[in-house]
Amino acid sequence: MAPQPAFHLLGCDFSSSPTRRKPIVLALGHRQGARVVLTALQPFDTLAAFGQWLAQPGDWVGGFDLPFGLPRELVQALGWPTSWHACMQHYRHLGREQIRAQFAAFCDARPVGGKFAHRATDGPAGSSPSMKWVNPPVAYMLHAGLPLLLDAGVHLPGLHAGDPRRVALEAYPGLLAREVLQRRSYKSDDRAKQTPDRLIARKDLVNALELGQTRLGLRLKLSHAQRDALVQDASGDSLDAVLCLLQAAWAQQRHAEGDALYGLPPGLDPLEGWIVTADKP
Template structure:
């Protein structure tokens, strides 16, 4: 089996992102290709710094990628804070803020709101079951946006519905939890804490991978793996490698939509052009 995507197909990538990557908590990038209804995993790459990922994304090459980080903030929040409501201007302003300032502004916004409605949400959060993109802890998706979107812009990526960039590098907002819940419900399959890396979570990863390989998903795609790859995905108890592959499948669905004539890669035509949307939601 070849170790690189064939020339006839677009390179697909799925990225499990971290806003503070390190040797212990690396960014994982899954590379693959779609052949009809099958998505073949080619390789897994690991990055210990944001700069290393940025260099990879900016290097010559064509790809369609699913990235596990939010691409926009809730319109309600942006308008309340008086920030630009043009997506690119908003992202440039946001990137210029420090994390302490972001935390302080978002915390003040939440403090003034009633219990049960502290956070502002994007339109995609309901269908996707995702955390609000302004959340700064557990998970710190606000900081993932702050760290990740500038890398995509610097790489010249095209973000359908949000930003016209290089059509050879297409970035889609992905959310692995959406696909995982479809296949194994609310069962937990990962943990960064060694004490919580239980046999039950190991079984859940095996079940999730089996469901992907047999194509038991509404995406109509089937994952192709070599035995060694399957073993590596199951043995990564953090779930980072499996999450990258879930993002890869979501990117493949968007790429197939585009191949069938959808300029938005499967995103709804009426998406909020400030907030963005999670692919497949």
């Protein structure tokens, strides 16, 4: 494995079925006061390679774009364990078809307009319910990604004690992107939808991040080549990883100021978890 560049922060755009064409992307960097310097973008085209990387000794705070928990309402309705670790161990040993069947049956028994159960963080974050198995398949992202974090022994504030030098937080790039772009779309995996308007939106988003024009109060520091790479990646995967990097930097800053929960709300549900930088309940 190649030597790693120096970094203390990471942002992860996660895929539950990574390939060379659609890899997991890590944005590595470090914070200098209110500046966040992007060091490198690193792709992984298999879950195994990503898991091996996570398990290495390190000293970082990371924002990961995948859910870290399921809605309490869903877990109770299915009769699953309501302690987080036991629930996740149960969940990881299910197959995707079992997950889809049980979640679909739960939805089928509910009224139109309220099919899915939500976590408390979904409203403030504007995130999809973590039980969704399509568009986007975040239930499968949880199923594929969370076991890698557990097996790597990292620390999950508010949920699970692990190595305090490797800290993983649930992030959501859409939360920060919407603050800048409102309803404008900036990415698509469909080539036919990789339009000039989305290119302009990525330029606007990168420009706003460099100027520190978000409520996080952090400015992104890029080289010219890095800026070009983020703008030209029409899938948005690299930019999403960088948005998660900034959320991790905000959390690291809170911890440096004495917050043991890295900016997560003290009253968070220890089964559901919370998206970092989402407004507190």
